[in-house]
Amino acid sequence: MLAFDNLKSVKLPAKCYCVGISAFENCTNLAEITFSPALQLIYDRAFAGSQALKRVLLPATVEKVDSTAFINCPNVEELAIPQAIRYNVFEIFRHSTNLKKLYILSLSHYKFPKNNPIKGFPNKECKVYVQDSQLDEYKKDPTWSKFGEILPLSQSGIYDGMGMLIQ
Numbered sequence: 371m372l373a374f375d376n377l378k379s380v381k382l383p384a385k386c387y388c389v390g391i392s393a394f395e396n397c398t399n400l401a402e403i404t405f406s407p408a409l410q411l412i413y414d415r416a417f418a419g420s421q422a423l424k425r426v427l428l429p430a431t432v433e434k435v436d437s438t439a440f441i442n443c444p445n446v447e448e449l450a451i452p453q454a455i456r457y458n459v460f461e462i463f464r465h466s467t468n469l470k471k472l473y474i475l476s477l478s479h480y481k482f483p484k485n486n487p488i489k490g491f492p493n494k495e496c497k498v499y500v501q502d503s504q505l506d507e508y509k510k511d512p513t514w515s516k517f518g519e520i521l522p523l524s525q526s527g528i529y530d531g532m533g534m535l536i537q
Contacts, residue, residue: 375397375398375399376399377394377397377399377400378399378400378401378402378422379400379401379402379403379404380394380400380402380403380404381403381404382403382404382405382406382409383406384406384407384408385406385408386406386408386409387406387408387409387410387411388409388410388411388412388413389409389411389412389413389416389417389439390413390416391413391414391415391416392414392415392416392418393413393416393417394416394417394420395415395416395417395418395419396418396419396420397417397419397420398419398420398421398422399422400417400420400422400423401422401423401424402423402424402425403417403423403425403426405427405428405429405432406429407429407431407535408429408431409428409429409431409432410431410432410433410434411432411433411434411435412428412432412434412435412436412439413436413439414436414437414438414439415436415438415439415441416436416439416440417439417440417443418438418439418440418441418442418443419441419442419443420440420443421442421443421444421445422445423440423443423445423446424445424446424447424448425446425447425448426440426443426446426448426449426450426463427448427449427450427473427528427535428449428450428451428452428455428475429450429452429535430452430453430475430534431452432452432454432455433452433454433455434454434455435455435458435459435462436462437458437461437462439462440462440463440465440466441464441465442465443463443465443466444465444466444467444468445466445468446463446466446468446469447468447469447470447471448469448470448471448472448473449463449466449469449471449472449473450472450473450475450528450529451472451473451474451475451476452475452476453475453476453477456474456476456480457480457483460483460486460488460491463488464488466488467488467489467491469488469491469496470495470496470497471496471497471498471499471526472496472497472498472499472517473499473523473526473528473529474498474499474500474501474508474523475501475523475529476501477501478504479500479504479507479508479511481511481513482511482513482514492513492514492516492517493516493517493518494516494517494518495518496517496518497517497518497519497520497521498514498517498519498520498521499520499521499522499523499525499526499529500520500521500522500523501522501523502522502523502524505520505521505522508520
């Protein structure tokens, strides 16, 4: 039995800038992570195999997430997408086929990736929250409009209209 077998939640320290390689790998009961507002890097396999993980609210400060950091995390339902990882986020979360809410923290509109690796995605069951100033642009986009609803971040209860955590 590993020391982390029964770990259900993690709160990273306020000054935590990175999560190391395999730091929480195969913590199958890990359901909740509170990320540091200073977080910048998440390395390979940091949360790989965290089967119970449902919510990944990455702060806007994240600059890099390695492609295998969240591999085999199939039950993620809520995901925040910081500006810096918006182009490879769906590759990073390719096994997360249960996404129900996306929070796009990007400062500018971006096109939905053509080579989306998530099966059955986009879907009408998923709500997308975008910066309030970009709402109309996302609603007019033919791919983003395939999602259930596109709503302003200020209505998320988690982020303000500019993509900053309210908590």
